[in-house]
Amino acid sequence: MTRPNDQSNGTEPVVEIVGRVAAVRPTGEIDITTAPFLRRALAEALALLGASRVDRIVTDCSRVTFCDSSGLNALIAARLEAVQANASIHLANPAPQLQRLLRMTGAEPLFPREDDLPACGRPSAGG
Numbered sequence: 627m628t629r630p631n632d633q634s635n636g637t638e639p640v641v642e643i644v645g646r647v648a649a650v651r652p653t654g655e656i657d658i659t660t661a662p663f664l665r666r667a668l669a670e671a672l673a674l675l676g677a678s679r680v681d682r683i684v685t686d687c688s689r690v691t692f693c694d695s696s697g698l699n700a701l702i703a704a705r706l707e708a709v710q711a712n713a714s715i716h717l718a719n720p721a722p723q724l725q726r727l728l729r730m731t732g733a734e735p736l737f738p739r740e741d742d743l744p745a746c747g748r749p750s751a752g753g
Contacts, residue, residue: 656697
């Protein structure tokens with residue numbers, strides 16, 4: 627099953643399995659309109675973690691141009707679910723704007739950094 631995917635607007639992040647990592651790759655702006663798509667992608671990654679297909683989740687923020695409180699809330703909600711599964715949500719390559727948002731809100735320590743994320747694999751598909 628294929629989902630609509632409009633990466634230019636940042637509306638549908640890709641979830642890829644790279645080795646034992648679920649890489650969530652949002653693009654563009656993450657705001658009140660697009661945050662639900664990020665939530666869905668993070669839920670997909672958490673399901674992969676729960677099914678033992680991956681060991682950790684990394685959100686590759688290198689293509690995120692803006693993130694507001696809605697995007698931060700999506701990340702924090704996913705982090706809470708990950709903590710319940712004895713896991714964490716790592717962030718890779720957050721832009722300065724996202725780093726400032728994390729610092730200003732005190733959320734920076736909640737998300738370990740992992741900037742040497744392996745190269746892109748193929749989008750996840752059942753199997």
